[in-house]
Amino acid sequence: MVDQEVATKSPVLRGYRxxxxxxxxxxxxxxxxSVVCANRATEMIAQAVPGAVAVTHQHGCSVIxxxxxxxxxxxxxTGKNPNCGAVLxxxxxxxxxxxxxxxxxxxxxxxxxxxVSIQEVGGTARAIEVxxxxxxxxxxxxxxxxxxxxxxxxLIFGTExxxxxxxxxxxxxxxxxxxxxxxxxxxxxxxxxxxxEIIGAEHLLAKRGRTPELSQAIxxxxxxxxxxxxxxxxxxxxxxxxxxxxxxxxTTLEEKSLGAIHKGGTTPVNEVIGYxxxxxxxxLVLMDTPGNDVESMTGMAAGGCQIMAFTxxxxxxxxxxxxxxIKVTGNPETWNRMGGDMDLNASTIITGTETIEEVGAxxxxxxxxxxxxxxxxxxxxxxxEFGITRLGMSL
Amino acid sequence: MxxxxxxxxxxxxxxxxxxxxxxxxxxxELAGGxxxxxxxxxxxxxxxxxxxxxxxxxxxxxxxxxxxxxQPIPVGAHVxxxxxxxxxxxxxxxxxxxxxxxxxxxxxxxxxx
Numbered sequence: 001m002v003d004q005e006v007a008t009k010s011p012v013l014r015g016y017r018x019x020x021x022x023x024x025x026x027x028x029x030x031x032x033x034s035v036v037c038a039n040r041a042t043e044m045i046a047q048a049v050p051g052a053v054a055v056t057h058q059h060g061c062s063v064i065x066x067x068x069x070x071x072x073x074x075x076x077x078t079g080k081n082p083n084c085g086a087v088l089x090x091x092x093x094x095x096x097x098x099x100x101x102x103x104x105x106x107x108x109x110x111x112x113x114x115x116v117s118i119q120e121v122g123g124t125a126r127a128i129e130v131x132x133x134x135x136x137x138x139x140x141x142x143x144x145x146x147x148x149x150x151x152x153x154x155l156i157f158g159t160e161x162x163x164x165x166x167x168x169x170x171x172x173x174x175x176x177x178x179x180x181x182x183x184x185x186x187x188x189x190x191x192x193x194x195x196x197e198i199i200g201a202e203h204l205l206a207k208r209g210r211t212p213e214l215s216q217a218i219x220x221x222x223x224x225x226x227x228x229x230x231x232x233x234x235x236x237x238x239x240x241x242x243x244x245x246x247x248x249x250x251t252t253l254e255e256k257s258l259g260a261i262h263k264g265g266t267t268p269v270n271e272v273i274g275y276x277x278x279x280x281x282x283x284l285v286l287m288d289t290p291g292n293d294v295e296s297m298t299g300m301a302a303g304g305c306q307i308m309a310f311t312x313x314x315x316x317x318x319x320x321x322x323x324x325x326i327k328v329t330g331n332p333e334t335w336n337r338m339g340g341d342m343d344l345n346a347s348t349i350i351t352g353t354e355t356i357e358e359v360g361a362x363x364x365x366x367x368x369x370x371x372x373x374x375x376x377x378x379x380x381x382x383x384x385e386f387g388i389t390r391l392g393m394s395l
Numbered sequence: 396m397x398x399x400x401x402x403x404x405x406x407x408x409x410x411x412x413x414x415x416x417x418x419x420x421x422x423x424e425l426a427g428g429x430x431x432x433x434x435x436x437x438x439x440x441x442x443x444x445x446x447x448x449x450x451x452x453x454x455x456x457x458x459x460x461x462x463x464x465x466q467p468i469p470v471g472a473h474v475x476x477x478x479x480x481x482x483x484x485x486x487x488x489x490x491x492x493x494x495x496x497x498x499x500x501x502x503x504x505x506x507x508x
Binding site: 167196 | 441457486488
């Protein structure tokens with residue numbers, strides 16, 4: 001239940017209305033490759049059209065079963081994300097994840113979608129030519145759109161941590177937790193992700209399941225994921241915690257996890273969803289993603305997340321092609337050395353001049369500003385990393 | 396106000412995290428008028444022991460176990476990968492999975508359809 005008193009005092013959010021009732025906090029023209037073979041054409045079209053953003057990747061073919069479903073869901077979800085106002089899909093013509101099928105799936109949102117298949121139009125050069133013309137028409141239409149107010153229940157806020165050190169658990173993750181609680185309190189949705197970084201802290205998270213079934217689902221998910229990794233027969237350490245995590249003072253996966261779950265704040269967990277799936281509940285939702293930052297953010301964006309906060313101790317610059325990513329550091333040295341990549345200084349908690357609640361309130365204010373159009377450092381630097389997680393082998 | 400040198404996250408913790416770089420031989424003041432002398436240099440962000448921790452004993456931070464000591468850790472010593480190991484994600488120790496068959500073919504949880 002949203003506290004009505006809080007809801008009436010909620011800061012105004014303004015975004016771009018989509019035909020399916022969702023709202024974008026950005027108005028991107030997405031040029032989306034359905035398969036690695038179409039990457040070049042995708043990039044050339046995006047370069048030629050003002051405001052276009054290219055999403056290219058290594059996938060789209062030689063995948064089967066759950067892996068194929070996950071790649072398809074991720075690509076379709078990326079196109080469906082409300083931050084994309086129109087989508088042009090580029091395909092080859094003989095791939096597993098075909099451009100017409102992908103375009104059709106994205107078009108269920110009602111937004112303008114079109115596709116070009118390289119084999120069908122007669123080669124890369126021709127596909128670029130045809131694609132540029134289609135994309136220009138879309139760009140002209142998008143440029144005329146204006147922002148309008150939208151309600152908090154339409155906002156999905158993603159949380160991520162990367163390049164963690166001990167300041168992540170002491171300062172920046174709790175700050176994001178405060179902001180996640182505020183987002184939920186105003187009626188929005190917050191996503192906690194990175195399943196491997198819950199291992200060792202799942203008993204605490206499971207206590208917060210909205211129902212006994214959800215508590216069990218959290219425990220089952222962690223067990224399944226841990227088993228999947230254990231089946232590789234190696235110690236996680238070195239991979240997770242990473243060498244940088246260890247240099248930054250994190251000793252074990254359990255320690256990292258106990259710090260990482262602070263990003264999810266304190267509200268009940270209302271849903272557990274798969275990678276790149278769209279939440280059906282509001283409030284706090286757990287999405288099963290890997291600890292790899294780019295793959296995790298790609299999954300959340302494909303699930304419809306419009307804005308993210310990303311905590312880092314060591315300092316990492318990565319962003320997302322369609323979502324603004326707010327960088328928060330709790331490490332005073334990183335704030336001084338890599339301030340050009342950071343949006344919010346949470347190291348005042350470490351130095352003792354601000355409380356977690358005070359910095360959390362500043363982050364919440366920044367979330368509102370970024371929703372309403374302020375660029376993040378990752379956006380102004382042009383960070384657009386994209387990577388889909390994999391389950392099995394390529395064929 | 397004196398600059399804080401370390402943080403203890405929970406009263407149950409047997410380690411503290413340095414929030415400024417500390418030096419071997421330095422005395423740090425604890426609550427209740429107690430103090431301890433550091434046995435190693437402790438770099439910013441790293442942990443030191445608040446009491447003697449026996450080999451095999453749990454290391455506690457955030458009031459929760461973060462691993463076990465692999466050797467006796469005296470009070471004031473650096474606590475890190477050289478004397479602590481995690482108990483989770485230890486595929487190197489696994490002879491058979493704790494829950495055979497628990498790995499689903501679906502991967503990555505539910506599908507939203």
